[in-house]
Amino acid sequence: MNPTGTARTAWTFWKPALRQLWLPALVFGVLLVSTAGSTSFYFPPLTEVLDVLWTELLHGGLVGDLWFSLRNIVLGLALATVVGVGAGLVIGEVRTLRLATGPLLDFARATPTVGFVPVIILTLGIGSGPKIFLIFLGSVWPILLNTVSGVQAIGPAVHETARGYRIPWALRMRRVVLPGALPQILAGIRVALSIAVVLMVVSEIYGSPIGLGNFILQSGSSFHVAETWAGTILIGVLGYVLSVLLLLVEHALLGWYHQRAPRARRAVRPPTPPTQLTSTERATSNGVVV
């Protein structure tokens, strides 16, 4: 089946979109209808919630709150990725380090970050700093641990080959180890994202009263139920948008992993302007690894 010209682009866009949208649309419709005349205090009509959301966005400070929280979560996650991947690559590669720190890292991952909030507030104050740090502290572990296990999962044959070709350490890390561990790393980042969204809300319990999480918590505690739901919906959208972005990155970087033929990869790519792979990434994505 190979329709020509613009019809092909339109159809290849709408068909998958339809397949993805029918279930959510159905759920949305059901929610809309079932809450329509609701007088329950805790489940206001969906229409009312959306109305409140709209008003708050336009006239309330919600956009500012949203921007503040978004900034914090992106910075926190970016920091966690950089530190997590960096440290993870090193730890994964150096066997002694990995074995020595193994239990410690597992232990650290298992401790509830929530308990450290007072210390963090004390040392870093009441601005964005402590919030970003809290998000970083909670999200770095899945990324780090997944990087380590990703590096470990690279078959020994690969290491042998790299050594056989006498590839220098730095280049080996960038071109062999990093791409090899990439699937696990990205899986770790996905997990870290959910943790980061939760921590974003927790981090806004204290400190200056700005932010989306703060909005939800304050609305909840003063029993402004419609606002609470509105904020919750918004945070769901925020989390979703971030994970879609992550998905796009994954698509671009991991075409070879999901074993899509190069042609198929191009067709499956979303209709938004395709992310331009840098020359390095293009080399590795057609890569020799595994």
Add this chain to the structure above:
Amino acid sequence: MQTSQTSQTSRNPGRRAVLAATACAVVLSMATACGGEAATATTADGKPKITVLRSNGAIFEPLYIAEQQGYFKDAGLDVTIKAGAQDTSQNAPSVLNGEAQFAMTDSSGFLKGAAQDMPIRIVTGLQSATTKTDPTDGLLVKKDSEITSFADLEGKTVGISALGGTIQFICEYLVQKDGGDPSKVKFVALPTTSLTDAATSGKTDAVFSFGPFYFAAKDSGLRSIGNGMNDLPGMIQGVLFSSEEYLSANSATAKKFIEAVAKAITYANANPEAVKAIDKKYTEVPDEFIDAHDTNFYDKNLDTTVMRTVITKMHEFDLLDKEPTDDAVYWDQAPTVTGEE
């Protein structure tokens, strides 16, 4: 894809059956635990069953005294005291859905729910701000701070333990009383344990602390301004409230309950040692502190005039959406008094 037939623990039917059985057992036990807890009996062997949610900080002592001295038993009530939410205003939903019949909160905690038309009513006071006891809370600043009065707080940041509650209200009220504009004061929420450090390290310009932290802060060199809540005597600091539904159906039981609590209040005021013993048992506050400081003065009376001031002012400061009327606040059999202005 060939798989070997040996050592396939995941394939062993016996092991799989055991795992499945365990899973089922766990799920079932959760289901029954869930179901059991949800039952809210109103009578058990004839006696009305009451659950009370207490606060986590202080002021709840009369409840335990009533239990220990047998006042509840004498009144023919079967009372269970449970710790409620950390933020006592969140006890309101539990009272409304029948999980508890009574719960504690403070004035702003109650008003938050009342302003949203929640059908709750105050049944009795437990404690109100009074000049009879020394202040146990207040505004604290660094010794060398330029702030000398509440009016100086304009444009400054004040650290408090929770936003939108009684502490924020009293701060704004005192700022206004001093001639300042409360809307120009910035409030931030901080963990109670960090309040002292926040002021000393300059992260905030001032803090409003209470309880053991207030005294520890003064000891560590912070200067206090004003008398805290004692500057608005009669402001209600602890109440017991219930849902309108429960009260209209069980008014005799409720009356017996508050009378038992009133007896306990009299006992508590006369026997501070008993109160201290309860604090040592039920709070994590260090024993030395409990011994060194006086206990609260408990008072069942609800000063409606001061409360009306609180309501009006909270609405003015945008802390409340609207001003509930008196009959939306008090139960008709609650011990209300009109204070002199």
Add this chain to the structure above:
Amino acid sequence: MASSPTGSSPMKGSLMGGSSTGRVRLLQLGALAAVLALWALIAAVGMVSSTALPGPASVAAAFGDLVGSGTFWQAVGDTLRGAVTGLVVAVAVGIPVGLVTGVYAAAEESSRLLTEILRSFPVIALLPVFLLVLGSTPGMKATVVFIACVFPVLLQAQYGARSVTPAVHETVRSYRVPRLLRFRRVILPGAVPSIMTGLRLAATTSVLVAIGVEVLTTLPGIGHMIMESQQAGVSARAYAYILTAGAIGYAITMLAQLAEQRLLRWRPPTHPGGE
């Protein structure tokens, strides 16, 4: 006990190296000692006040006191009960759904949006409503844990199912293997490595989420004790509880890894891309 072919074990933390076990233990103790020393240093230097960050000695003392007290073990039990129930249900739901969506592109596409939205949802925001609908009960805690844990399990099962190569699918289809059998005997084992990773993640998540719920709703458990200790200013006790939580999570991870090793003995070390 099988020893790995190349001498460098692919299983994280595995100590099946024989004679080097002693050396590894020494290394681990060394790392632990370094961390403790750093902690003691930070506390002693007084960068942060002692109420916020007490030194290791006072925390150890507080921990010693706790282990003897009944409240401690009750709190641990409460947390674990909530975490385990939620986890079990999450696994029971997540694995089948993950496998199905991994194999059938149609199912995956239909559920993709919903899954993405739901998993990005911070359950914390729903706590107030949950409290009302389900009340302050262990069941509510288990429900929240379930929601938090089901997605890692589901996604990992999905990844794992997807890693089964098209060649295998073709083979199985050409032999006309019935669907259910196909899932049980081909897809599931193929996905097991990924699923085990997911289980490991979900297990630690379950404890963390249970504690998080306890912190925010004062349901009994470790989280509640942390809050109460912090509110009362006895932060050494609070940290003792935090470390307990870490220890529990760690123990769970160790158990999960043990399970992983035993269940995957039949499969040689995998690398991404499937076989």
